[in-house]
Amino acid sequence: MAGFKIAILISGRGSNMAALIEAAKAEDFPAQVALVLSNREDAQGLATARAANIPTQVIKHGDFEGREAFDAAMTEVLAAADVRLICLAGFMRLLSPEFCQRWRDSLINIHPSLLPAFKGLNVHERMLETGVRIGGCTVHYVRPAMDEGPIIVQAAVPIASDDTPDTLAARILEQEHRIYPLAVRLIAEGRARTAGGMVALDSFELPEIRLINPPTQ
Numbered sequence: 001m002a003g004f005k006i007a008i009l010i011s012g013r014g015s016n017m018a019a020l021i022e023a024a025k026a027e028d029f030p031a032q033v034a035l036v037l038s039n040r041e042d043a044q045g046l047a048t049a050r051a052a053n054i055p056t057q058v059i060k061h062g063d064f065e066g067r068e069a070f071d072a073a074m075t076e077v078l079a080a081a082d083v084r085l086i087c088l089a090g091f092m093r094l095l096s097p098e099f100c101q102r103w104r105d106s107l108i109n110i111h112p113s114l115l116p117a118f119k120g121l122n123v124h125e126r127m128l129e130t131g132v133r134i135g136g137c138t139v140h141y142v143r144p145a146m147d148e149g150p151i152i153v154q155a156a157v158p159i160a161s162d163d164t165p166d167t168l169a170a171r172i173l174e175q176e177h178r179i180y181p182l183a184v185r186l187i188a189e190g191r192a193r194t195a196g197g198m199v200a201l202d203s204f205e206l207p208e209i210r211l212i213n214p215p216t217q
């Protein structure tokens with residue numbers, strides 16, 4: 001089994017978590033999912049993780065005095081699990097600057113837009129209201145400001161005139177499930193490094209990394 005341990009942090013459905021768990025089943029995948037951590041005990045994704053025999057833990061943010069104390073409790077659990085990379089996957093809590101610094105360059109997030117456009121919530125509604133023709137998704141290293149940080153992989157999704165927030169979200173989600181495992185692979189294989197506020201990718205001869213939309217693997 002791969003020695004590069006990752007943790008996945010969820011608050012809800014956990015479909016990106018499921019995509020990572022599924023990808024990690026492949027023999028050549030360079031990372032293993034060592035822990036799924038949730039701030040909500042009712043997160044749907046917890047059942048999915050348990051069914052896949054992945055260790056899970058719940059740390060309820062409401063049990064703590066403030067953000068720093070909650071984040072410190074997560075850091076303790078994550079350090080004990082010996083993880084090299086933390087993947088936020090629909091984890092709907094802002095993280096303290098201390099947490100972001102402690103895990104700097106070992107903490108990544110997925111967001112359903114082509115960042116830096118459309119940070120924040122209700123992304124799909126806002127894209128339709130704004131009239132942009134192309135949406136997409138981004139995996140990026142986390143910095144203290146919300147949905148900010150060096151970009152690792154993106155995929156573009158054309159927007160149709162009859163799209164609703166739900167139909168658009170579903171098509172973007174399909175791409176999220178492709179680029180999150182790709183980003184984890186690049187990092188675990190040591191092919192992605194932060195440099196000057198951006199991510200430098202090694203092995204640039206690999207065509208799938210240069211393309212906007214990676215082909216199905």
Ligand code: GAR
Pocket residue numbers: 010012013014015016017089090091110111112120121147173176
């Ligand atoms: C995903 O679309 C993810 O990109 C988004 O939440 C959804 C979680 O779905 N994350 C953010 O908006 C972070 N700013 P999932 O629980 O099925 O993976």
